[in-house]
Amino acid sequence: MSRDATDSVAEKPDDEHPGDGHASAEHPAALQAPDAHPHTLPLLRQSLVGSWRSLLAWSLGLAATILLYMPLFPSLGGANSQLSALLASLPPQLIKTLGYTDIASGSGYAESTFFGLVGFLLMSAAATTWGSAAIAGDEESGALELILAHGVSRHQLVLERSLAVTVRLVVLAAVSGALLAAVNPSSQLGLAGTDIVAACAAFLGLGLVSGSAALMVGALTGRRLFSTAAGAGVAAVSYVVNAIGSQSAALDALRSFTPYGWAYRHTPLATGADLPGLALLFGLSALFTVVAVAALRRRDISGA
Amino acid sequence: MAAHTGAAVSTSALSKRFGRAVALDALTLDVAAGSIFGVIGPNGAGKTTALRLLLDIIRPTSGSALVLGVDPRIGGPELRRRIGYLPGELRLEGRITGRNLLDQLARISGPVAPGAIDTLAERVGLDLTRQVRTLSKGNKQKLGIVQAFMHTPDLLVLDEPTSGLDPLVQQTFLVLVTEAAARGQTVIVSSHVLSEIEQVADRVAIMRAGRVVRLSSVQELRQSAARHVRATLSGTDVATVRAALEADGALSALSTLSAGLSADSAGxxxxxxxxxxxxxxxxxxxxxxxxxxxxxxxxxxxxxEEPDLEESVLALYRDDEPGSTREHHRDDHRDGRRTKRHPHES
Incomplete structure (x- = not known):
C-alpha cells in the first residue's frame, strides 16, 4: 500500500505478490491515492482539542486560588503577625497536619496554602479526571472500541493519551507558576524565580502520579470507578501518610515513602529543586504508564 | 494476498470464552473476497464476538483467523486501516461535530478521498454540522456507516448496521454495500433477521449459541426453504394421488408435513x-x-408460495433449543464480570 511507509510493517500484503500491482481491484483504497499521511500524534491532538474546556476550567480554578490567597499574605504574614500568634496558640499536631509550620514566611505561606493544600487538591482532581477519562471513560462509553478498530495500535493509544494528560498538567503547573511569579512582588512573598520553577515541577510531578495511576488502572480494568479511585486514592493516602509523618521526628521517615513527601518535604519553594524527589515522582509516573501500555495490549476491550 | 486464495476472511476453529461462558465455539468459515457475507443470529449467538475478534478488539481463546491474509493479532494498525468497522452498539458522545469526528478518524485510518465524507453523508441524509451527542440513534448509526465506508476499505465489518435506520436509509445502505462489493470490497454484515440483508448477501452463516448452524448461499437457503404448496387436481381420486405421492420418495417430505392443513393426515x-x-x-x-x-x-x-426464509431461519434458531442455550444463560449470571466484558448484542 502506498500509505504510511513509515509505519511499522507488520504486514505488506502486496509484497507477497509483487506481480499484482497496487491499484488492483482488491485494493480499492489504493485507487484514491492522494497521500495525506503522516499525521503526527493524531490521538494527542484529538485529546487536546476535545478537552480545552476542561483545561480552561481547572486553570481558572488554580488561578483563582492563587489570586485569592497570595494577596492576603502581607496582612497575615511576618514573624510577629497576628497569624503567627494565632498559630502559636493552636495544638502543634494540627499545625503540622496542615503543614502550616512555616506559614509566616512567603515560601512557607505559598506552599502550605497553595501547593500543599488547595492547589494540590485541584491538581490531583484534574489529573484523576483526565487519567480516568483517557482509557476507562472511553471504554465504558464504547468510544474506545471504535477508535481501536481504526488504524491505531494500543500502545500508541496509551502513550498519546498519557502525553495528552501530561501536556494538560504541564499547562496547569505553568499557569500556577506564572501567576505566582506575577503576584510575588505585590504579595511580598519574596520567592526566587528558580524556586518557583522547582516547586511547580514538584507540583506537576505530584499531578502526574495521580493521573498516571488513574490511567494505569483504567488500562488494567477498563472501569472508570476503579480508575478514579486509584488516582484519588494515591493523592489522599499520600497526603495522609505525609501528615502522619510530619507529627514527629520518629515518624518523619514515612514522608520519604509518599509522592507528597517526595514533592514537598524538602520545601522546594524555599530551598530549590529536590532532584531525587522529582526523579521519584516522574519515575513512578513513567512506570505506571509502562504498566498501562502492557496492560491494554494484552486484554480484551469491552463493548459499550 | 487474500484475493489469491479467494478468501478475504478465513477462520479456523476460532473460539472465545468469557469466563465459563462460550461466546464463540470453533467458528470455521471462509468469506470470499469481493463478496457480501451475512451473519444471522439471535442475541447471544456470537455474531458480535466473532466480528470483534476479526478487529483484534478481543482476542481468541483458541483457534485462529486470517483477515485479508493477516492474523489480526499481528496485523496491527496497517491491517485495521484496510478495514471499516461499525460496532454493534455505537454510542457517540462528546461536544464534537460529526464532521470533526470523521476528520479525526480519517487522520488515523485515511487516506479518505476528497469529498468522500460529504458524498456519503448526503446519501444517508446526515447533518455533519451537529454535535454527535445531540444526534438521534438513527443519525448516530448513519455517522457510524460513514466512518466505516469513508476510506474505501478492502473489508467492511458491519455489526447490525441497519439497527435504528428508517426503511429508506436501509435501502440506501444496501445500495452502498452492493456498490462496495462491485468495487471489489468484501463486506461482512450481521443482523438479527435475514430479510434485512437477504437481497444483497451472497452467503450467510446462521449462528446460534456460539455456533454456525447453517452456512450456505442465500440461493441454497431459498431453495431448501419451506414453501406452502396447494394444488387442485381433477378427474382423479384420493387413493390414486396418494399412491403417486408415496411412490416418489422425494416427495415424502410433503406427505409428512401436510398434517393439519387438509382433511386427511396425508394432506x-x-x-x-x-x-x-x-x-x-x-x-x-x-x-x-x-x-x-x-x-x-x-x-x-x-x-x-415464495419460500419463507425467515421461517426456516427461525426453525434453525429453535433446533434443540432447550439444551445448550439455557446453559449459556446460566453462565451469564454466574460470571458477574462477564456482563461487563461480553459484548452485548442487541
Whole structure:
C-alpha cells in the first residue's frame, strides 16, 4: 500500500505478490491515492482539542486560588503577625497536619496554602479526571472500541493519551507558576524565580502520579470507578501518610515513602529543586504508564 | 494476498470464552473476497464476538483467523486501516461535530478521498454540522456507516448496521454495500433477521449459541426453504394421488408435513361434491419432483408460495433449543464480570 511507509510493517500484503500491482481491484483504497499521511500524534491532538474546556476550567480554578490567597499574605504574614500568634496558640499536631509550620514566611505561606493544600487538591482532581477519562471513560462509553478498530495500535493509544494528560498538567503547573511569579512582588512573598520553577515541577510531578495511576488502572480494568479511585486514592493516602509523618521526628521517615513527601518535604519553594524527589515522582509516573501500555495490549476491550 | 486464495476472511476453529461462558465455539468459515457475507443470529449467538475478534478488539481463546491474509493479532494498525468497522452498539458522545469526528478518524485510518465524507453523508441524509451527542440513534448509526465506508476499505465489518435506520436509509445502505462489493470490497454484515440483508448477501452463516448452524448461499437457503404448496387436481381420486405421492420418495417430505392443513393426515383431500382432489402442505426442498408428478394429472389450480426464509431461519434458531442455550444463560449470571466484558448484542 502506498500509505504510511513509515509505519511499522507488520504486514505488506502486496509484497507477497509483487506481480499484482497496487491499484488492483482488491485494493480499492489504493485507487484514491492522494497521500495525506503522516499525521503526527493524531490521538494527542484529538485529546487536546476535545478537552480545552476542561483545561480552561481547572486553570481558572488554580488561578483563582492563587489570586485569592497570595494577596492576603502581607496582612497575615511576618514573624510577629497576628497569624503567627494565632498559630502559636493552636495544638502543634494540627499545625503540622496542615503543614502550616512555616506559614509566616512567603515560601512557607505559598506552599502550605497553595501547593500543599488547595492547589494540590485541584491538581490531583484534574489529573484523576483526565487519567480516568483517557482509557476507562472511553471504554465504558464504547468510544474506545471504535477508535481501536481504526488504524491505531494500543500502545500508541496509551502513550498519546498519557502525553495528552501530561501536556494538560504541564499547562496547569505553568499557569500556577506564572501567576505566582506575577503576584510575588505585590504579595511580598519574596520567592526566587528558580524556586518557583522547582516547586511547580514538584507540583506537576505530584499531578502526574495521580493521573498516571488513574490511567494505569483504567488500562488494567477498563472501569472508570476503579480508575478514579486509584488516582484519588494515591493523592489522599499520600497526603495522609505525609501528615502522619510530619507529627514527629520518629515518624518523619514515612514522608520519604509518599509522592507528597517526595514533592514537598524538602520545601522546594524555599530551598530549590529536590532532584531525587522529582526523579521519584516522574519515575513512578513513567512506570505506571509502562504498566498501562502492557496492560491494554494484552486484554480484551469491552463493548459499550 | 487474500484475493489469491479467494478468501478475504478465513477462520479456523476460532473460539472465545468469557469466563465459563462460550461466546464463540470453533467458528470455521471462509468469506470470499469481493463478496457480501451475512451473519444471522439471535442475541447471544456470537455474531458480535466473532466480528470483534476479526478487529483484534478481543482476542481468541483458541483457534485462529486470517483477515485479508493477516492474523489480526499481528496485523496491527496497517491491517485495521484496510478495514471499516461499525460496532454493534455505537454510542457517540462528546461536544464534537460529526464532521470533526470523521476528520479525526480519517487522520488515523485515511487516506479518505476528497469529498468522500460529504458524498456519503448526503446519501444517508446526515447533518455533519451537529454535535454527535445531540444526534438521534438513527443519525448516530448513519455517522457510524460513514466512518466505516469513508476510506474505501478492502473489508467492511458491519455489526447490525441497519439497527435504528428508517426503511429508506436501509435501502440506501444496501445500495452502498452492493456498490462496495462491485468495487471489489468484501463486506461482512450481521443482523438479527435475514430479510434485512437477504437481497444483497451472497452467503450467510446462521449462528446460534456460539455456533454456525447453517452456512450456505442465500440461493441454497431459498431453495431448501419451506414453501406452502396447494394444488387442485381433477378427474382423479384420493387413493390414486396418494399412491403417486408415496411412490416418489422425494416427495415424502410433503406427505409428512401436510398434517393439519387438509382433511386427511396425508394432506390429500377430496372436496365434497366436486370430484377433484386437493393437495396442500409445506414442501421442503426442491419443487421439481412435485411439478413433474402433478403433470400426470389435470391441474385445476396450483399455488406455490415464495419460500419463507425467515421461517426456516427461525426453525434453525429453535433446533434443540432447550439444551445448550439455557446453559449459556446460566453462565451469564454466574460470571458477574462477564456482563461487563461480553459484548452485548442487541
Amino acid at each position: 390429500i383431500s377430496e372436496p365434497l361434491g366436486t370430484g377433484s382432489v386437493c393437495i396442500s402442505g409445506t414442501l421442503n426442498g426442491s419443487i421439481d419432483r412435485l411439478v413433474k408428478l402433478l403433470a400426470g394429472f389435470t391441474v385445476v389450480d396450483l399455488r406455490i
